Amino acid sequence: MGAFSGSMTFSTFLVRGELPRDFRMRFLEGIRRDAFRPLVPEEETDESVGWCSIQHPFDLDLTLDKVLFNSYLNLGLRSDRWRIPASLFKAHFTERERDVLASKDRDRLTKREKAELKAAVTSTLRRQILPAMKVVDLCWNLDTGVVRFWSQAKGLVETLHELFTETFGLSLVQHSPFVLARSSGIDDDSIALLTTLEPTPFHALVLEDRADDQEE
Amino acid sequence: MDLHEMIEQTRFLGRELLVWMWWKSDLFEGRMDVTGHGECEVWIDDQITLEAAGAKVERSQLRGTSPAASPEAREALRQGKVPTKARISITLPAAARTTKTKDGATGKKATSGEPNPVPEDREFGFVLHAETLALSSVKTPALLQDEIEERFYERMYLLEELDSVLRALVAEFFRLRVSRNWDTEIAPAIRAWVRDEPGMTRQRYLALVGG
Numbered sequence: 001m002g003a004f005s006g007s008m009t010f011s012t013f014l015v016r017g018e019l020p021r022d023f024r025m026r027f028l029e030g031i032r033r034d035a036f037r038p039l040v041p042e043e044e045t046d047e048s049v050g051w052c053s054i055q056h057p058f059d060l061d062l063t064l065d066k067v068l069f070n071s072y073l074n075l076g077l078r079s080d081r082w083r084i085p086a087s088l089f090k091a092h093f094t095e096r097e098r099d100v101l102a103s104k105d106r107d108r109l110t111k112r113e114k115a116e117l118k119a120a121v122t123s124t125l126r127r128q129i130l131p132a133m134k135v136v137d138l139c140w141n142l143d144t145g146v147v148r149f150w151s152q153a154k155g156l157v158e159t160l161h162e163l164f165t166e167t168f169g170l171s172l173v174q175h176s177p178f179v180l181a182r183s184s185g186i187d188d189d190s191i192a193l194l195t196t197l198e199p200t201p202f203h204a205l206v207l208e209d210r211a212d213d214q215e216e
Numbered sequence: 217m218d219l220h221e222m223i224e225q226t227r228f229l230g231r232e233l234l235v236w237m238w239w240k241s242d243l244f245e246g247r248m249d250v251t252g253h254g255e256c257e258v259w260i261d262d263q264i265t266l267e268a269a270g271a272k273v274e275r276s277q278l279r280g281t282s283p284a285a286s287p288e289a290r291e292a293l294r295q296g297k298v299p300t301k302a303r304i305s306i307t308l309p310a311a312a313r314t315t316k317t318k319d320g321a322t323g324k325k326a327t328s329g330e331p332n333p334v335p336e337d338r339e340f341g342f343v344l345h346a347e348t349l350a351l352s353s354v355k356t357p358a359l360l361q362d363e364i365e366e367r368f369y370e371r372m373y374l375l376e377e378l379d380s381v382l383r384a385l386v387a388e389f390f391r392l393r394v395s396r397n398w399d400t401e402i403a404p405a406i407r408a409w410v411r412d413e414p415g416m417t418r419q420r421y422l423a424l425v426g427g
Contacts, residue, residue: 004368008375009352055364069365072372139372148375152350175349177229177386178222184387193394195217199228200403202235202410203296 002137002150003054003074011157013147013172014179015140020169023142027073028064030167035060036078041126044119049159051167052076057135073140077149077160080131084122093121136160147172230346233389234299238264238284239406244418251384257307258385260284261341266297293410300346303353306381307339340378349386354378388425397424 002008020026036050037060053059053066054074067073096117097109109117137150138160149160157174165171173179182191217225238260240248246259264283268274276292283289284302338357345352356374361367392398401424405416 003371004364008354008356008371010354011348011350069368141372141376144376146379152352173219173223176223176227176347177233177349178226180349180383180386181226181229181390184383184390186387186390190391190394194226194229194390195222197226197229197393200232200398200406201296202298202403202406203294 003139003148004137008150009152010148010150011152012175013149014175014183015145015147015168015170016173017170019142024064024068027168028062028067030169031062031067031075034163034167035062036080039080039082039126039131041123047079047081049077049079049163051163052078052135054137054139057133071141071143073142075138076135077138077156077163078133078135079156079159080133082122082126082129083132084125084129089121089125092125093118096121227347229390229393230349231298231300232393233349233386234302234344234346235293235406236389236392236402237304237385238299238302239409240421242409243416243421250381251388253381253384254309256309256381257305257337259305261303261305263343264289264302265300266292267300268295268297290410290412298346301343303341303343305339305341306378307337308377308381310337338374340374340381342378349382351378392425 031051034050036052037048039045039048050060051062052075053062054076055066057076057078059066062075067075097114100109100113100117101107134156136156138147140147147164149157151157161172178194181194237258241259246257247255248258250256250258260283262281262283263277263279265278266276266289274295274297276288276297278284278286278289278292280286336357339355340357341353341355342351343353344350354375356371356378359367359370361370392402401416401420405421408415
């Protein structure tokens with residue numbers, strides 16, 4: 001589901017700031033620097049987030065021809081996370097704990113030994129399972145400064161804000177009534193008035209309506 | 217006031233936008249002139265959610281055929297609920313349609329030098345979320361291109377077209393909303409509509425927006 005096929009559910013953003021003169025090369029540098037790096041079972045980190053090719057999530061060797069589609073800059077935001085089922089972890093941990101206690105002829109492990117065993121079991125299980133992978137398409141129209149991101153999940157949107165700023169040195173503003181009004185050709189005086197408005201009651205007669213009725 | 221505060225302070229306008237679209241669609245029986253796109257059909261389709269903000273959020277979720285035309289929907293408005301999301305359908309009149317290829321050339325299924333004519337009206341459907349004006353479950357007209365990259369350009373072209381229609385509608389609403397006419401004529405007319413009483417005529421509305 002995303003930019004190339006499937007049902008379309010997305011968040012829309014406006015990019016704040018101007019494109020730098022040499023944006024192609026500068027952006028490519030940032031994209032390559034922040035490209036996705038696969039998780040390593042031995043490392044402590046639970047999650048890895050970065051850019052990938054929009055068409056091939058395993059393609060991490062990003063070049064201009066893979067990310068620039070005419071006036072669109074297209075990327076996949078890939079996040080992998082280790083998800084070891086709690087019951088599986090507990091079963092393995094209990095078994096290893098029993099072995100260690102038997103070998104040491106003790107009835108309990110110290111706090112430090114437990115932490116070390118936990119790390120060892122986690123590392124072993126990570127080598128036996130694949131991380132859960134999530135890829136969300138991103139299309140940036142460089143002419144209009146509009147970014148579409150094929151997710152509305154809060155966590156992913158926050159991740160996008162951070163990574164986008166880090167990679168491109170520009171920030172994103174998510175669509176809202178105010179943002180859309182500002183980009184819809186409304187004059188500045190009207191925009192200034194928007195922030196002074198109060199909600200309109202639609203469900204009850206207000207004094208002005210009564211006055212109009214009486215005049216009629 | 218910084219940008220974040222301005223965004224938060226004006227979020228309620230998304231709900232008012234939905235009420236206005238609903239009312240205007242009713243007033244013009246679904247057909248309305250959209251700047252730059254001609255006469256389009258705009259209507260609330262098969263789902264609408266209305267909420268009343270308060271200590272406890274009261275919600276009415278209506279689905280089915282034309283729920284916005286149901287007595288329940290109008291009753292929810294009378295109870296002070298306002299739409300927080302709705303599935304909207306927009307049909308654009310038949311027009312020339314072209315797409316761009318990766319090298320910027322114009323892509324056409326037809327081999328003639330003219331843009332690809334699309335004889336049928338084109339129907340878009342989407343759920344509009346009032347607070348963010350985000351779109352979900354967007355459906356576009358059928359794609360003409362076969363190649364995957366060409367299909368991408370065509371999808372983007374259609375999304376840009378939908379975006380342009382929405383901006384035109386939003387611009388009309390915001391111009392009205394900040395004008396004196398909102399409090400003196402539009403809001404009273406919408407309240408009359410909510411109560412099923414005679415309200416504004418189409419001619420009067422068009423005069424107000426300069427149409």
